Amino acid sequence: MRRRRSSLPVTFLVPTLAILLVLSMVPTLYAIVIALQNRELSTPGYSWVWFSNFADLFTDRRFLNAVWVSVKWEIVTVVATMVVAIGLGVLMFEVAGPRMRNVYCLLFIIPVLLPRVSAAFVWKFAYHPLYGIATYPYRLVTGGLIFDPLSKPATALFAVASVDVWQWGLFFAVIVLKLLETLPPQPIEAARLDHAKRWQIHAYVTLPMLKAPLISLMFVKMIESLRSFDLIYVMTRGGPGVATETLDMYAFSQGFIESGKVSYASAMAVLMMIATVITFTMLWKRVQA
Amino acid sequence: MKPYPMRPGRLIAKAILALAGFLAVFPLVWTALNALKNNVDIITRVPKAIFTPTLANISYILGRDSVLTGLYNSVVACGSAVLIGVVLGLPAAYAVARYPNRFAGDIQFFVLSLRFLPPVAVAIPLMVIWLQVGLYDTLPALIVTYSLLTISVIMWLAIPAFQGVPKEIEEAAFVDGYGAYSVFWRIALPVAARSLIGAIAFSFVLVWNEFLIALMLSSSNAKTLPIVASELSQQGMNVPWGILNASVVLLSLPPLLFLGVLSGFLNSVFRQKKN
Numbered sequence: 197m198r199r200r201r202s203s204l205p206v207t208f209l210v211p212t213l214a215i216l217l218v219l220s221m222v223p224t225l226y227a228i229v230i231a232l233q234n235r236e237l238s239t240p241g242y243s244w245v246w247f248s249n250f251a252d253l254f255t256d257r258r259f260l261n262a263v264w265v266s267v268k269w270e271i272v273t274v275v276a277t278m279v280v281a282i283g284l285g286v287l288m289f290e291v292a293g294p295r296m297r298n299v300y301c302l303l304f305i306i307p308v309l310l311p312r313v314s315a316a317f318v319w320k321f322a323y324h325p326l327y328g329i330a331t332y333p334y335r336l337v338t339g340g341l342i343f344d345p346l347s348k349p350a351t352a353l354f355a356v357a358s359v360d361v362w363q364w365g366l367f368f369a370v371i372v373l374k375l376l377e378t379l380p381p382q383p384i385e386a387a388r389l390d391h392a393k394r395w396q397i398h399a400y401v402t403l404p405m406l407k408a409p410l411i412s413l414m415f416v417k418m419i420e421s422l423r424s425f426d427l428i429y430v431m432t433r434g435g436p437g438v439a440t441e442t443l444d445m446y447a448f449s450q451g452f453i454e455s456g457k458v459s460y461a462s463a464m465a466v467l468m469m470i471a472t473v474i475t476f477t478m479l480w481k482r483v484q485a
Numbered sequence: 486m487k488p489y490p491m492r493p494g495r496l497i498a499k500a501i502l503a504l505a506g507f508l509a510v511f512p513l514v515w516t517a518l519n520a521l522k523n524n525v526d527i528i529t530r531v532p533k534a535i536f537t538p539t540l541a542n543i544s545y546i547l548g549r550d551s552v553l554t555g556l557y558n559s560v561v562a563c564g565s566a567v568l569i570g571v572v573l574g575l576p577a578a579y580a581v582a583r584y585p586n587r588f589a590g591d592i593q594f595f596v597l598s599l600r601f602l603p604p605v606a607v608a609i610p611l612m613v614i615w616l617q618v619g620l621y622d623t624l625p626a627l628i629v630t631y632s633l634l635t636i637s638v639i640m641w642l643a644i645p646a647f648q649g650v651p652k653e654i655e656e657a658a659f660v661d662g663y664g665a666y667s668v669f670w671r672i673a674l675p676v677a678a679r680s681l682i683g684a685i686a687f688s689f690v691l692v693w694n695e696f697l698i699a700l701m702l703s704s705s706n707a708k709t710l711p712i713v714a715s716e717l718s719q720q721g722m723n724v725p726w727g728i729l730n731a732s733v734v735l736l737s738l739p740p741l742l743f744l745g746v747l748s749g750f751l752n753s754v755f756r757q758k759k760n
Contacts, residue, residue: 202665205584212577212636213592219633220599226610235613284505291498300502303509305748309740310513311694313711317718317733318512321519321726329515329532340530366509374755394494419600426696430715444605444697451609452701458609465606476601480594 224469231463237456249463259464261438262446266424268353269442273360273421278414280365285372286398301370308367312426319359320346320431346432349439356424356431356440364420368413375406411483418479422472443468513737519730527726542731552732555713558624562699562709563692565628570635570688575681577636578643579669583655593644599637607633608701615702622704630698635688642684643677645754650676683750686743693739710736 231249235242253259288300307315322330325344334343345355379402387397403410425444428434434441434449441449443464451461519527521538546552581589611630615621650673658668674681699709708716714732717725 202584204665204669205580205586208576208580208669209592212573212640213595215573216596216599216633216636219629220602220607223607223610223614224602226614227606230610230613284502287498287502291495292502296502300506301751302744302748303506305744305751306513306741307509309690309744309747310737311696311711311740313694313696313715314733314737317714317729318516321516321730322512326530327528327532327726329512332532335530362508362512366505369505370751374751378755422601422603423697425604426711429696429700430718444603447605447609448697448701458613461605462609465603465609468603469606472601472603473598477598480597 227462227466227469230459231466233459235459237452237458242459245459249460250467252460253463253467258438258441258446262441262443265353265438265440266442269357269424270418270421272354272357273364273424274414274417276357276361277365277368277417278410280361281368281372281413282403282410284366284369285376286402288369288373289376290394297373301373304366304370307363310363312363312423313430315359315363316427316430319355319362323355347436349436352432352436352439356427359427359431360421360424364417368417371413372406372410375409376402379405408483415476415479415483419476516730517734519727520734522727522730524725524727527730539727542725542727543734545728546731546735551708551713551716552710552735555708555710556735558627558703558707559693559710562624562627562631562707563689565624566631566635566692567639567685567689569628569632570639571685573632574636574639575643575674576669578640579647579673581640582644582647583673593641596637596640599633604697605701608698611698612701621702622707624707627699627702627707627709630702631692631695634692634695638688638691639684642687643681646677646680646684647673649680680750680753683746683753686746687750690740690743690747 232244232246233242234245234249284304288297292300310318319330322328323344323346325331325342325347331343331345335341345351383401383405384397387401392400422444424442425448428440428442428445429448432440434445438446447461447464447468450464451458515532518534520542521540522533522536523539523541526533526536581592607630611626612621615623615626620626654676655668655672658672663671694711695709696711696715699707699712700715703709703712714729714736717729717732
């Protein structure tokens with residue numbers, strides 16, 4: 197074979213991989229270095245403090261709160277996205293004709309294309325207690341009572357999460373529909389001949405057949421859910437209080453808004469990095485296996 | 486498949502779908518309408534659908550230096566990063582797709598794992614590094630940082646695109662005396678072009694929408710459009726709602742231009758799977 201002797205794989209791969217390695221490893225290693233020092237934005241000097249930033253983190257109640265908020269965020273957004281996606285995907289498969297499917301697919305992709313900042317603003321207006329379009333039905337029904345989802349600790353996280361689900365749940369519904377369309381029709385026909393109900397066909401035939409791609413989809417959503425910063429920064433800034441302060445929000449405010457403790461923020465980022473790389477590497481190996 | 490008769494369940498299902506379709510676009514349409522309203526028409530307890538439209542918000546936005554600079558920065562930073570992603574990512578993806586080696590699986594995993602890195606964990610050290618090198622708050626710093634994103638995403642999506650090119654066409658070209666490089670240029674690239682354009686458009690949308698890294702790596706000169714838009718909301722208590730809505734519309738337009746390309750890309754990915 198001619199392919200074997202070519203220099204192409206080396207010339208095409210080596211420069212790109214080298215650049216990717218440098219661009220990813222330099223910041224990663226440097227993040228660890230900074231985390232072991234006591235740098236602050238306001239002062240140029242620094243010294244090595246080794247693990248004291250990490251030790252401080254574990255007694256920092258705001259940090260522990262941020263871990264808990266991040267875990268809640270991850271669970272709420274991933275579960276809600278998958279439920280919305282599978283629900284709408286199945287509904288489209290069942291009741292929408294080819295033309296309507298195309299229309300819905302186009303409509304459902306729009307939210308995910310928006311910059312997170314735009315999506316956050318769109319819904320921040322919509323949730324405005326006095327003038328918002330999403331709170332208007334509540335004002336109408338209650339005769340002008342005020343409902344302010346973004347400033348109540350109990351609802352703020354869910355209000356922000358709803359925007360994430362608005363973007364990703366609708367988009368994934370399109371993918372679920374396309375996955376259903378790739379299935380061979382015979383098993384569905386067979387189940388129907390056995391007088392299976394519609395929902396039974398999906399619960400026991402189609403969705404189990406799609407188990408592997410659906411798990412991959414969930415994996416993608418878990419990774420994307422880590423990028424909650426834009427939504428939270430625009431909509432609540434981590435508030436009210438610390439009710440929506442995720443890890444990246446807290447790291448950002450420690451490093452840049454409140455105190456300029458870059459090293460402390462970096463220690464947090466390093467812990468996040470270790471946690472996510474270990475978790476997702478293990479999950480990925482399992483998905484592939 | 487026989488169509489079932491119209492039953493209440495079916496009707497409810499259609500109603501839910503219609504509601505979801507409405508929810509998908511209505512908030513955005515409402516924002517666009519608000520961008521055309523005077524402030525008095527926005528600040529009403531009962532939302533106004535009928536109003537006298539004004540172009541004041543839009544012309545205010547387009548007349549602001551900060552917005553124009555942000556637009557320029559976004560276009561240059563995202564455009565350059567995507568270009569670098571194309572030049573470095575496409576050939577590498579082709580090599581992985583067509584020249585299988587022991588490391589192919591590891592390379593793919595490495596490229597994917599770059600997506601696991603929390604953006605803060607990249608942005609904090611890079612900010613310190615760019616400060617030390619004297620490139621903090623400049624476009625080159627942003628471009629280099631974004632290239633990490635574009636190269637890895639383009640590579641990840643282009644590998645299956647190149648694998649989808651029928652092998653026989655490439656083999657025939659080899660028999661005709663084409664070298665390995667001209668097979669890439671003249672056969673693989675044109676045949677895979679449609680999927681590749683989808684991958685490139687996707688990487689553009691990704692960096693255009695990026696916020697956290699741009700926020701941390703710029704302070705005044707290199708601010709991208711999302712940062713400028715987010716700052717408009719912090720002008721004191723008197724929020725200029727109409728202006729803010731107009732800036733959201735401006736920020737959202739470029740990704741929406743790719744709606745057609747990206748939904749076509751999605752279709753082609755699944756058509757490949759079916760065959």
